[in-house]
Amino acid sequence: MLSAFYSFHLQMGRGPLMNPVPESAERRALLSHRSPLEPTAAVRRAPLRQRVAERVPRSIPDPLWGELFTAMGNHRDRALLAFYVSSGARAxxxxxxxxGQVxxxxxxxxxxxxxxxxLDPLPASPDAFRYLSWYLDEHGxxxxxxxxxxxxxxxxxxxxYWAMRRVLQRADERLGTNWTLHDLRHTAAARMAADPRLTLVEVQTVLRHRHLSTTELYLQPRTEELFDKLAEHYARPTVVPPRFAAGYDDVDVKAVFGG
Incomplete structure (x- = not known):
């Protein structure tokens, strides 16, 4: 706790003479002698305490996903990536x-x-099971x-887990990226949330999120895709409808120019 850090050094005669992150007196009053059976009271942030920004889950765009999948050197690793991105399972x-669980x-x-x-069942794509069968055919x-x-x-x-993590790290070293195993779960969640045929509650059930607010984080568009759409928007020509001088009858204009 940052406030306690400065309080300690203030008592020891080190650091600033005034705590730059003071703890609110209202918060101390609410939390002192509080019963652990009672819910924690909501209090305002103390002065100078910054709000922590909520990070958007990082997912892999489709073009970069294709590069990562191609970098896998055997059917086992391809099957694992296909299962990760289609089932949304954790690493x-x-x-x-x-x-017996397949x-x-x-x-x-x-x-x-x-x-x-x-023990919960997770659906996976046909490609994932295809690569799994090829992997088992090769290695028994x-x-x-x-x-x-x-x-x-x-x-x-x-x-x-550490061996699979190293597999992804070697692919990152070849591609110059820094994807992690948890990014694969984020990618699966982002793809499911972007599918108009899947409701948010259905995506929550597959991902096994306790709260729907966690699943709602994946509704935010990727920054890269947003930039691409904006670039297309700026490059799209603006169609200006033709204007005719006053006095021309609309029927005559349509007869001559069509419409």
Whole structure:
């Protein structure tokens, strides 16, 4: 806490003679001897305390997504990216399923949710299951109790979060980008929110957000796409309707020039 930092140095005889971030007396009165069973009272910010801006989730535009997907060197990594961007699963959730938790007929994969620890089904795209089948054909099928995602080098072991993170880092080094695994979930959420056939509540259900306000963050347009649309808007010629001098009959003008 910044106010406590300055208060400590003020008591020790170091720093400024006046706390530049004082704590509001109203806030101290409300929080002192407060019962933990009661809800926290809403108070105004103390003087000089700046409001923290809410960051827009960063998603990958489609052209850059194509470059990132092409940079994957094997079917396992392509399948993982396809599952991430179509299911909206979190990074650690998608690495946990076993062979019996892949529903090939219904095109779903079962993951253990991070917060509730429940086993939930997530839909995925046909491309994701296609790359998954190619990966399993190359490196061997898995049993119902075996991990789906494994290392490609021997000894074969389950693929960890840090190993998958390194896969994305190597692609970033080749492309000169800095995408993260969590950006893949943001990309899936932005694509779902932009689909007019999906309601916001349906997107919230797939992403398993507790509050609808979290899902609403993905309704904001990407800055890059907004710039492209504005550039097209500025380049679009303005159509000025023809004007005729007063005294011409509209019927005669239409007969001569059409319309």
């Amino acid at each position: 650690t959730e998608l690495l946990g399923p076993r062979g 529903d090939w007929a219904a095109q779903r994969i079962w993951v253990t949710s991070k917060g509730t620890r429940t 099928r898995v049993g119902p109790d075996e991990e789906v995602w494994r290392t490609l080098r021997r000894p074969v072991r389950p693929l960890s």
